[in-house]
Every structure is written in structure tokens, then in C-alpha cells.
Amino acid sequence: MLKKSDSAIPSEGSTVQTAILALDGITKTFPGVKALSEVSLHLIPGKVTALIGENGAGKSTVVKILTGIYQPDGGAILVDGQPTTFPAPQAAADNGVTAIHQETVLFDELSVAENIFLGHAPRGAFGLIDRKTMNQKAGEILDGVGAKIEPDHKLKDLGIANKHLVAIARALSIDARVVIMDEPTAALSHKEIEELYELVESLKAQGKAILFISHKFDEIFRIADNYTVFRDGQLIGDGAIADVTEADLVKMMVGRDVSQIFPQRTPNPGDDILKVAGYSHPTEFEDIGFTLRTGEILGFYGLVGAGRSEFMQALFGMTRPSAGTVEIDGASVQIKSPADAVDHGIVYVPEDRGKQGAILDLPIFQNVTLPSLGRLSKNGFLKLAEEFKLAREYTERLDLRAASLDTHVGNLSGGNQQKVVIAKWLATQPKVIILDEPTKGVDIGSKAAVHEFMAELAAQGLAVIMVSSEIPEILGMSDRVIVMREGRMVAELSDKDLQPETLVRHAAGI
């Protein structure tokens, strides 16, 4: 494995000089999290650079810095070797940096040409939009990306793939020198992907520098010239793609001594508690089935969009499955709403804490007791003293840091908010707890606390399902791991099969 000290410094001075756009020692900190730590990146004209890393490695943060959405806390952005800043997205666009995002914001009710030129439409007399020129230019750009779309059609009439081409055309409508593609093939069919590759080749031929972010190794090896690997916000390695193998890249992505930071556990699974069979959804997932035992931690690994959260939310009653059965303690149950799930002892800690997990404008104690009120009250009347008692009991078990139990949850840090959500569910004395990305956006200290607590829960006989995109977390915490890809279970791994490389291979389908 490459050491950071060898590779973080560009091996030759020449790459720095030839880069159109470079990042040098960029650091970006969010409250409680260091998203990027002195990373460097070089984008060279006529070359495709692949940016590789796990979810949470800092790729998105880099894209946001390159496009002027975030400001770095330290380090330099170099355009043609000259230090500069991108104080706003417009500044990045003025320097010829354009990005095609995973989820591009387009406007359904506007025409294709209006979408492409929104904000920089050609102007005619009196500053009015010159519709004719705009449509003509839009047509040229669309031709350039190989899209057969009429510029004056409304966007809402297009299919997903064509919308994506419009997004690409929009990115190219400014005179771009640097094109950032953030998982551009995620929504495309096989044929469209081939067309995209051709487009990338033609952009290369025009001397544009391309930053290509992808989880798919086949396409990285197909079109990238250079690679840069990030892990945990640090630059792990970079170089020419011809010099490395898939295995090298996987190692760089995931490699880390995982045993030390996770609690030591002796898995001691008990009786079967949850049995899911044939769970399917019309669009999101298909034929999911597994058995979970008490005291077990079952990990769900996969790439973003593999259908893990969608399945968990169906299991929790937020959405209805099209087929499948659930048994709890050997009894078949129907889960039609989250309230049903909670009644049956299944609780869910969602990934989106702010919207789904906690009610930020309510005090801590009210958040904690919300699902337990039925048990806590007398004939439907609140008992405030009991509420504070219960909230205190569970928040103290989780070592919550807060000024008072009356503090609004929105005023807490991400880690402490997560503790409130977990405390809320533990207070219902569940049988199965589902944790969806439990440590996402959580600072290191709280992360360890959450992990330790998960281990403690399993030791007490609770069945735990953990959805995580972080390989160290999956490896460090799970007894068994189910890997999902494109809505299906593709592997179930345990014991010595649980290797980072195996996980990545199954998740990416290689």
C-alpha cells in the first residue's frame, strides 16, 4: 500500500505546472468533523482523473470546493498555477469549472433550452431573452453530446436519461475548461453509458480536464487516465491508472487497521427473532430475505442507491412492500405503518436525523418520550415527572451532553442528536433496532460512543440491524453482513469471508 508521505506530494513538478486546476493542501472542517485534511488534486488538460473513495471520504466536499459552494479553511486553489479563490459558484464558472452533479436541479416546467441557459441566456433587444439564438445554441450543444432532443420541448416531457443529457448540456453551456462528473452513469442504461464515454473522449480531445467520480471500477479503468484516492478526508494515493490494478485501488480505498477503534465483542446470538422472506417493492428492492437472532448485529452494506434504506423503511412501515412476509418471534405480522412496527418491537433510526429522526424544535425530553407516551401516561394524560425520569434514564445511558433536558434537539451537535434518537427508541424497549448510517455526520468521539453502545445493546440481547456505507464500521461491528446491489441481496458474508475487498467487489458487481 502506498504511504501518504510518498504520494501526497506530486511526484513530478511538471504535473503542478500543467494542471489547469489544482488543489494544494486543502483543509475543510465542519462542526465536529474534519471533512478534508490537506488534500491535493491535479486536473490536467486532455486527461480524465478518477476520484475514488468510500462514501464519506470527502469526494463531495472536494466537488463543492471546486465549484465555489464551500470555502476551504486552508490550502490553495490554483488556476493555471496561479492561486485564486472561488468565493461563489459564479467565480468557479467564470474560471471555466463546471460540474454535472449526481442529482442535478432542473426545472420541469421550463423548456430544454431554458434549462440549459438558465442564468446566462443570450440577450437581445431591451435585455430580453433572445429565444431564437438560445434555441439554436442549445441545439448545437445537444448535438455535441449526442442527444436527440428538441430545445423547445418542456423538460417534464423527457425521460430520465434525456434529462441527464440536458444536465450535461447545461454544464457544457458555459465555456468549460474543467468538467466535473459526479457519478454520471448512475441513472443511465448500458447504451447511454457508451454514448457518455464517447462524449468524455471528445471532451478530452478538446483539451478539457475532466474529474470523474465513480464507484464502478470497470468504467474507471475504461476511461480514466489518472486516479486520486481519498479516505476519511485524506489523500491516500494518486498516479496514472496504468500503474495500478483494481486490487490496489480497493486496498487504498478501504485499508485501515479497523480492530483498534471498535469495541471487542464476543458474538453470542440467541433465538431467531425476526424473519423476513421475499420482501419486494415495485421499484426499489426485490426478494430480500434473512433471519435475525437476538444479540446479533447484522450489517447491510452496499453503495448509495442499492436499496438498503428503502428496504429498511418498508420494514418499518413507511412504505408498503409489494410482496413478502415478516415474522417476529415466530408470529407472522402485518406492518402497515411505523406505529405498527413500533408496536411489534421494530424501531428505526433513520439516516436523515434532521427531517426524520428527531423533531428539532421540540425539547430533548419530549423527543425521547414521544413513542413511549402511551405506556408512560395515565388514560392519555401526560405525566411530566415520569417523562423527565424516562428521558433522563436513557439519555444518561447514552452519555448525552446537553444543557438541560428542556433544550431543543436542534441546538445539539450531530452526535448528541443521534443519541437522542437512539434513546427515544431504546425507551420503547424494542426487540429489533435498525440503525441507518448511525454515525454519519457524527464526530469521532460520539462515533465511538455509538459503536460501544451498539455492542452493549447486542450483548443485552437486542437484535441490531446496521446499514452502513463505511467499510470499517461494517467490518468492526457486524457479525454477519448482507451486501445489496441494485435492490437485490448479492451476498451474505460472515467470519473469514468478511474482507474489505470482498465487500467492495460484491457491492460494485466486479
Added chain:
Amino acid sequence: MSTTERIIPDRLRSPLEQRLKSWETLLLLVAIGIFIANSLASPYFLNAWNLSDATFNFTEKAMIAFAMALLIISGEIDLSVASIIALASTAMGAAVQMGVGTPGLVMIGLGVGLLCGAFNGVLVTRLGLPSIVVTIGTMSLFRGISYIVLGDQAFRGYPASFSWFGQGYVWWVISFEFVLFAIIAVIYAVLLHKTNFGRAVYAIGNNATGAMFSGIRVQRVKFILFLLTGLMSGVAAICLTARLGSTRPSIATGWELEIVTMVVLGGVSILGGSGTIVGVVIAAFVMGLVTFGLGLLNVPGIVMSIVIGALLIGVIALPRLWSMWRAR
């Protein structure tokens, strides 16, 4: 887990302290100010019977406002309440023509209110339509039915025992309506502030998705709130019809906005999530006192609505302006 014992206090500020610094306290001061201004402006104001009369300006609207407060806190709204009054009153008037007695009339009034509320509730919670659109629709629909039934006619001939609901006095100057208003205020205050149901209402209003993810049956709670608003409209229809002694299809026209005004003036966030019943009670008094005081001074109705509008904007804007000025 950490072994160090740390105690997180329940609260940093006592509930009393929070209450003293609240919107309700400010509103109470406004109410007292208006009371004093009224008694200085008109010699007839400080008279027990006149003050008792003044309460009729708000009691019926306030009954609906309490239910509306819960609905708005939950993030929904019902603009059809005045039209429910019209429909319920029309139904009672029609029943009178068929010789139905007072107990039957009351049942019909409440029943029509509940049905209308259920209709709104089903459209909002089952079909997922936005409540403001649904109830603007039913606002026209319900009153439209009244107009079809009555045209330019009026139903009269309500039994004397029925009139007591609008004209009766329980003791000295204390009217039945005022007593009913007070009882309903207490019921709703308990419901909102002291029960699981009330807590669910706040949770839904702050974050309906989060509430659903916390195992709260959001749609069921909202449906019940629409039922309650319909029911209270039925109660108000009984009181108002009894007080007027007749039903015309134009009965209670424009009340929906006065009721929403009362709720918002009472400190309920129009975006949902916060507000108290005490605030709505004080707001009811404020609006009643202003209307009555201006009435004593022979101020015409148009001017009254200007004053109410200015009062609403003023009371809501002042704290914001104050904090903006302090932040400078």
C-alpha cells in the same frame, strides 16, 4: 460508556419564568390596555350588563378558534368553518319546519358539524390534498347548499327552549354561551397541553415526517382534528342560531377569517408547531373588547375591521421589529 456522573438538569428556566416572558403575557398587557382605554373613552363601558353583552362578540367564534388552534398547530387549516355553521343552521331550520324539538335540533347541529369535518378530514388525510385548497372548496360547497335550500328565505320558529342556548343566562349577567366558552376553553387547554394527543399535535406541526418516523399515526390525529373543528362549528351554529332566532344562508359570513385572526393573534404560528390555548382565550377577549369598545363609540363596521387588521399586524410585527432593532 463514561463512568463520570453528570446530571443534566430537567430545565434551566422554570415554567413560570418562561410563561412571564411569553407572547401570552404581552397579549394580556394589550388586553388590559384596551380595557382601560375603553373605560376612559366611554362611560357606558364599565357596566356589568354591557360587558356581558360584549362577550357575545367572541364566544361563538372562540369556540371554533380553540379547535382551529389545534388544527393550525398541526400544520393544517380549515377555512370552511363559517360555511359549516351555515349548513348546520340550515339543517336545524329545516328540521324545525318538520316539528323536531330542541334535543333533536342539537343532535342535528352537532351531527352536521361532525359530518362536514369528516368530509374535510377524509379529503385531506386519505387523498393527501392540501387542507387550504380542500376547505376553500368546501367553504363554497357547504354554504352553496344553504343558498340552494333557502334562496332569499329564512327559517324561523325555533322553540323557546332552543333559544336558551343563545339567549339564556346561567346566573345574573353570566350567559350560557359564556359558560360554554369557558368550559370548552378548559377542555381544549387540557387536551392540547396535558394529553398525549396534544403532544402528538405539536410533534406533527413541528415535523410531520419526524412524527410519523416516531410511530405517531399522523393521519389519524389530523382526521380527529378536522372532526373537532367540524364539531365546534356545529356547537357555534347552535348558539348563533339560537341567539338570532332565525337562519339565513348568509349567517356567519366571513367568520373563518376572523377565527383564523383570533388564533394567530393568540400566538399560534400559522406555520404550525407552536401556540397555546391561553393565548387564544386572551386574543378572543382582545378582539371582543376592541369591537365592543368601538361599537360604544359608534364607529362603523368598516372602520372596525380596519382596526382589527391593524391590531393583528401591529401585535405580530412589533416583537419582530423590536428584535431586529435590538440586533442592530
